[in-house]
Amino acid sequence: MGRSPLTALVPLLIVPTLIITTSACGVVDRDTATALPAGTVQVLHSPSLAQLPGGRQADAAGLVGGHALLHVQETGVLSRVDEFTARRWGLPEPVRADDGDELVWASLSLGGRQWRNSDRDVEWARVAVLAGGVRTTITVPLTASADPTAYADAVLVSVPAGEPVLVQLTDDGVTQSIDVRSGRRVDDARGLYPRPVQEHGFRYAGNGTIDGTPVRFQAFADGFSLEPWVPGLGWARDGHAWLAVKRFRISGxxxxxxxxxxxxxxxxxxxxxxxxxxxxTDRIPVTVSSGIAPHGLYIEVPATFRYGVLRLSPAALKAGLTPVTWQNEPAPADFPIGLS
Incomplete structure (x- = not known):
């Protein structure tokens, strides 16, 4: 007897990742990749900056916290991670989604922020994945690279097809989210602020006289930035941001x-x-001889603020809690602010 047409095709269907068997009903394909049940969350790391297939650029998917900056570079949806890709991302074997599920992924970068003169004992930022009503806290290494495209970490989540997946940053009691499927920040996200902004700052020197004694007052700052959170004051109100006067210092x-x-x-x-x-400044007066203001100097402004004028009025100096009587007041001065 000759071979049937179906039997003759069997050798042509064999590929490295499939085991082909026959039955009375025909050909059955069995994928040897490990199935990830819905709800599985895995953090992947690639020392070679590998890419997962099918990715697309996320749209403005950055979150600014008090202590951390979280950014999503690319997002994508897969049914399977092949052996070669799995090896590059540190997985021991190929993985796939169960029937009716899919694998949703996002490449992540987590950067830390350092604040000086902070006396607040706040919780360090946490990153989590929210899928199917379950929040899973994950550990993402802090990036040491200054290159914003150097993404070597990713999160892989198995969910029912079409189910929403959020990556969240929680920092000092405020949670912000990115929709992984759309690659966009959602409504709970705070503003994205220009950074870096203005670097030249200002320098001021003014002369005055108190009780016949000459007083030379000086003030300096290294620049300005807009911040959603600052030490000593916490988060700005909704719709507002802190204008930080960077390294404000005074002497006289x-x-x-x-x-x-x-x-x-x-x-x-x-x-x-x-x-x-x-x-x-957390309502703390600054002694002129003390140098840098405690916590820094901050002004709460609308989150849309991009330019204005900073006015310095040294005549507001006091002797302790008592206003000073000047024979000759130091002149006030205006300094332009332009945030790029």
Whole structure:
């Protein structure tokens, strides 16, 4: 007897990742890859900056926390991870989704932020995946690369086909999310702020006289930035951000040791809408001889703020808690702010 047409085709169907068997009903394909049950969350790492197949660029998928910056570079959906890709991402064997499920993935980068003069004991940022109503905390290494495209970590999630998957950053009690399927930030995400912004800052020197004694007052800052969270004050209100005056420091001549500066009276920002926003440093006056202000100098402004004028009024100096009587006041000064 000759071979049937079906039997003759069997050798042509054999590929390395499939085991082909025959039965009375025909050909049955059995995938040898390990099936990941729905709800499985795996963090992958590739020392060679490998890519997962089928990815597309995420759209503005960055989250700014108080202590961390989380960014999603690419997202994608798979039914299977082949042996070669699995090996490059540190998986011991090929994996696949169960029937009716799919593998959703995102490449991640987590950067840390360092704040000086912070006396708040806050919780370090946590990264989690939310799928099917279950939140799974994951560990993503802090990146040491300054290259924003150097993504060597990814999260792989097995879910029922079409089910939403979120990557979340929780920092000091605030949770922000990225929709992995769309690659977009969702409604709970705080603003994205320009960074870096202005680097030249300002320098001020003014002369005055108190009780016949000359006083030379000086103030310096290295620049400005917009921040959603700052030490000592926490998160800005909804729709607002902290304008940080970077490394604000002050000094003065005799009787400098007796003088204090109340930032809420001495420093303010004039916004384009004509509104004036006073500074806040956790409501702590600054001794002129103490140098850098505790926690830094911050002004809460609308999150859309991009330019304005910083006004310095050194006549608001005090002797302890008592306003100073000047015979000759140091002149106020205005400095333009332009955030790029």
């Amino acid at each position: 001549g005799a009787p400098a040791a007796q003088l204090t500066l109340d930032p809420a009276l001495a420093v303010s920002v004039l916004a384009p809408d004509g509104r004036t926003h006073p500074a806040d």
